[in-house]
Amino acid sequence: AQTVTQSQPEMSVQEAETVTLSCTYDTSESDYYLFWYKQPPSRQMILVIRQEAYKQQNATENRFSVNFQKAAKSFSLKISDSQLGDAAMYFCAYRSASGANSKLTFGKGITLSVRP
């Protein structure tokens, strides 16, 4: 079974600075997808960024980018120019590329606070 580990329960960043959230995972599969979701106090899970395991290039979405290290099974999220609105819980998630097993497996999440 796949597992996702987020070992840092909380992090804090100064507004306009850069922060990196860590995530590691364990799987025996070679083809899969990885995601970062943001959950603000409103509870709405928002998809921030996705990475296909077969792609070597790291995904980027505006101020959000990932560092995907397939051999190390590491998938960290970098937030540049942090904004107050970035404060939320962030979840790392894994999904098999197998159509028969498409559920998401989540890490425990990390609470990010942004200092003005």
Add this chain to the structure above:
Amino acid sequence: GAGVSQSPSNKVTEKGKDVELRCDPISGHTALYWYRQSLGQGLEFLIYFQGNSAPDKSGLPSDRFSAERTGGSVSTLTIQRTQQEDSAVYLCASSPGAGGPRSYEQYFGPGTRLTVT
């Protein structure tokens, strides 16, 4: 377009009562998922529907939990004889399903917070 919607937003029920939670997926999405988010267990998969295929019920914690998806669209999660440990946020997600770019992405609704007293 409209996102995933869920109702009710909050539900308080007495231990032993049955509850029904509703999910309306994004129009055209063939895949629908239910997850549960609780303090002790984090985010857990419950059940998955894909088109007309038999659902994947492997995440349901007990036989008190069941779900239906009518007409390939709206889904209802039913919890019978609720227990205090059922208190959690129940999240629904939908996905475009097989084929197409980013068909593997899941989009979540705002969740239903269930409190069992």
